[in-house]
Amino acid sequence: MQGDCKTPAPGKVQVGLIGCGIGKSRTPKMHMDEARALGFDLDYAFLDMDDDCRSSKPLSQILDEVEQEGYAGVNVTYPYKIDVISLLDGLSENANMVGAVNTVVFRDGKRFGHNTDLWGFSESFKLGLAGAKSDDALLIGAGGAGVAVAHALAKCxxxxxxxxxxDLDRASGLADHVMESFPHVSAHAVSDLEDVLVDKRPDGLVNATPMGMAKLPGSAVPEQYLRPDIWVADIVYFPLETQLLKDARAKGCRTLPGSGMAVYQAVRAFELFTGRPADPTRMTQTFDGFDKKPTL
Structure with missing residues (x-):
């Protein structure tokens, strides 16, 4: 499927992923393995907009093509999570709240947009940091992923x-957006990490920037600002242990890797596409399988 410019023939359930540079995504295998475990066929296509056969096509045309070919839906990732909204007929409560869509379901001639990132982070947070004090939190990154995480934190x-x-204006806009959606939350933009982490001392922090990815090494938080009584979460999952998480563990912090959000957003998307509940444990095993070295 990957790199094939012909859209795969629809199977029993046909879905796909639209985005740029998506070749290393773990989502397709999670969906296909889960369907196989449940006893039905699902084909998940990489629809990479960087491929020559799609690079000249607008997003609207790709959506038209896959809908006409009988897809149950598509996941949408960078850089289309906001652009896709104008091409849809309706939005879920989460998608409308966040203002971004990562899952599109085709049903009865209509296109419905969902945001499973919000639910994915919420579930990961509740399970991975159960019992952690979370009255006060710091979010680093106010982009598309940050918007979903901010609302998830408020829900949690x-x-x-x-x-x-x-971009301080973007941070301010997100803070205002959160308070509009959750009047009980006090949110504000901050320009200096040291002031927040040293003086205000939040209960925890989340990195929702690309910093820490294999192609963007480093940490969004200087090591000296971390302390043992703070929890640290990262949404980056490639690599699974980012420099931020490595530093945090060395300091004795509770940590939450990006794998949880990646798995749970897929769990929810699978249910939206197929109408069948997915097994989070099984999908986690598939996700973790990418990091296991084959035995001879």
């Missing part, structure tokens, strides 16, 4: 949210 009980971004 955060009452005071500091938002840091290289």
């Amino acid at each position: 009980g955060v009452k005071h949210l500091s938002v840091h971004d290289v």
